[in-house]
Amino acid sequence: MEIYKGTKFKTLLTDYPNSYSEEVELLKYWCQFYSLFRLAPRHESGSFGNLSFRNSKNEIFITKTGLDLGSEISNEDFIKIENCDFEAFTLYANGKFNPSSESMLHYFIYEKRADVNAIFHGHNDSFCNKVIEKGFPETIEETPYGTIELVESVIPLINNDIFVIKNHGFVITAKSIETAGLTTKSILNLIQNTSL
Numbered sequence: 001m002e003i004y005k006g007t008k009f010k011t012l013l014t015d016y017p018n019s020y021s022e023e024v025e026l027l028k029y030w031c032q033f034y035s036l037f038r039l040a041p042r043h044e045s046g047s048f049g050n051l052s053f054r055n056s057k058n059e060i061f062i063t064k065t066g067l068d069l070g071s072e073i074s075n076e077d078f079i080k081i082e083n084c085d086f087e088a089f090t091l092y093a094n095g096k097f098n099p100s101s102e103s104m105l106h107y108f109i110y111e112k113r114a115d116v117n118a119i120f121h122g123h124n125d126s127f128c129n130k131v132i133e134k135g136f137p138e139t140i141e142e143t144p145y146g147t148i149e150l151v152e153s154v155i156p157l158i159n160n161d162i163f164v165i166k167n168h169g170f171v172i173t174a175k176s177i178e179t180a181g182l183t184t185k186s187i188l189n190l191i192q193n194t195s196l
């Protein structure tokens with residue numbers, strides 16, 4: 001996988017301070033969990049992997065770009081995605097920082113899956129291998145992170161609750177933050193049982 005170079009799309013940030021959603025408290029726990037279980041390995045300016053949710057007001061919040069998921073996370077580290085213009089490769093967001101470099105992927109899935117309210121994306125080869133072993137799909141071709149090509153590559157897989165982005169990482173989509181977390185744990189348990 002290529003070296004992390006930050007967000008590739010253009011971001012238009014508005015109206016800081018951003019609105020707060022109480023679900024961020026729960027997401028903070030899972031950010032720490034992802035770091036602890038090496039599902040979001042560190043790079044030079046943060047961690048790979050990004051977590052998001054959609055609340056009952058249809059507001060989408062995602063971790064900021066370059067966030068170390070294992071650090072002490074504040075409410076400002078969650079950015080509200082307002083809109084996404086895929087043709088102009090531009091994201092409209094509300095917050096203090098640029099949102100995750102995979103925000104377009106998250107936004108696209110929320111648009112297409114009305115039943116999905118949480119998306120967890122992590123990087124871990126053992127985890128990806130186990131997901132594939134359990135029969136979940138993988139994208140066919142490797143695509144650069146943070147691009148429209150990557151978003152397009154997942155279209156055929158979008159109705160799966162877990163899938164792998166080839167040579168990159170995994171995506172879990174769920175009806176709630178809790179369910180996304182439990183799905184993560186269930187795959188981790190399978191890995192631990194195999195290694196015993």
Ligand SMILES: [Zn+2]
Nearest residue numbers: 048049145169
């Ligand atoms: Zn990634």
